[in-house]
Amino acid sequence: MATQKPTPESCTREAWGRFAWLVIFGLALGWFEAAVVTYLRVAYYPDGLHFPLSPLPGKLLQVEFAREAASIVLLAAGARLAE
Numbered sequence: 001m002a003t004q005k006p007t008p009e010s011c012t013r014e015a016w017g018r019f020a021w022l023v024i025f026g027l028a029l030g031w032f033e034a035a036v037v038t039y040l041r042v043a044y045y046p047d048g049l050h051f052p053l054s055p056l057p058g059k060l061l062q063v064e065f066a067r068e069a070a071s072i073v074l075l076a077a078g079a080r081l082a083e
Helices: 013-044 058-081
Strands: none
8 A cells, every 4th residue: 555645734832843853853963973072183193184094993993883873773764754
C-alpha cells in the first residue's frame, strides 16, 4: 500500500512543532561538532594546519573515530524520530 504525500492541510501544529525541534537539534549538534573540532585543532595543531598533518596518537584516533560514529548515530536517530 502506497503512502500518501502530506498536504498543507494535513500538516498539524504537532508536526510543525516536531519539525522545529528537529531543526533546533540539528543546529545544536552542528555547533557541538564544530566546537569539538576547534578544540582538537587548537590542542593538536597550535601553529595551524600545515600539510602533511602529524598523525594523532593511536588511542586518540580511536576516540575520534568513535566520536564521529556517535555523531552519525545521533543524526540517524533524529531522522528516525522525524518520521
